[in-house]
Amino acid sequence: xxxxxxxxxxxxxxxxxxxxxxxxxxxxxxxxxxxxxxxxxxxxxxxxxxxxxxxxxxxxxxxxxxxxxxxxxxxxxxxxxxxxxxxxxxxxxxxxxxxxxxxxxxxxxxxxxx
Amino acid sequence: xxxxxxxxxxxxxxxxxxxxxxxxxxxxxxxxxxxxxxxxxxxxxxxxxxxxxxxxxxxxxxxxxxxxxxxxxxxxxxxxxxxxxxxxxxxxxxxxxxxxxxxxxxxxxxxxxxx
Numbered sequence: 001x002x003x004x005x006x007x008x009x010x011x012x013x014x015x016x017x018x019x020x021x022x023x024x025x026x027x028x029x030x031x032x033x034x035x036x037x038x039x040x041x042x043x044x045x046x047x048x049x050x051x052x053x054x055x056x057x058x059x060x061x062x063x064x065x066x067x068x069x070x071x072x073x074x075x076x077x078x079x080x081x082x083x084x085x086x087x088x089x090x091x092x093x094x095x096x097x098x099x100x101x102x103x104x105x106x107x108x109x110x111x112x113x114x
Numbered sequence: 115x116x117x118x119x120x121x122x123x124x125x126x127x128x129x130x131x132x133x134x135x136x137x138x139x140x141x142x143x144x145x146x147x148x149x150x151x152x153x154x155x156x157x158x159x160x161x162x163x164x165x166x167x168x169x170x171x172x173x174x175x176x177x178x179x180x181x182x183x184x185x186x187x188x189x190x191x192x193x194x195x196x197x198x199x200x201x202x203x204x205x206x207x208x209x210x211x212x213x214x215x216x217x218x219x220x221x222x223x224x225x226x227x228x229x
Contacts, residue, residue, distance in 0.1 A: 009154060032214055032215045034217065036218075041222070041223065041225070042222050042223065043118075043120075043204055043220030043221050043222050043223055044157075044204070044206075044218070044220045045220065046217040046218075049215070049217060051215040090156065090157070094214045095214065096212075096214055096215065101159055101162070101172065102159075102214070102218065104156040105156055106155060106156040107154075107156055
């Protein structure tokens, strides 16, 4: 079985401050990990993903995430928050074996304070 | 531009009524999915389809039905058996179900409410 835990359902940062959204996963086999972003009343769009290879993954809009196997984590960061980053962020996990579906975390709403 | 179109954007259901949510994609994707989103609960899988004329139940299929008669279309019916249908419904697609490293493409969602 696989699962995803996102710590903090709401995170507030000041404009220009570091963004850190936490994601821990559980998987019995090597995972594929994703971060998606959702703006109000819209669908989700992919920010970045980890499949294999380099553990530091860069995505769109200046976001990046690091896969840490020893900590079973895939935290999302951005050095400097912009007002346009205010949205809900979802971490997701799956893997190639069997018929495992994509499992999503419960989401973290990011508020950016001017 | 290729993408996924969901309609309507807002839908209201009366007691005892079945309603159908539309999902169309022009991405030539084999796999399609329906998710239900409730505040604070993330996305939960209702049904998925790996290929035309085939579909499988997800985690919360009770009270829902789907069909996949065309590659481009994957409509979801919320039946009267679904007692708590108020939620945001998202349709998604991917190149192929087994290519799990590929991203999901999402529609813009349908908000279903009960009158």
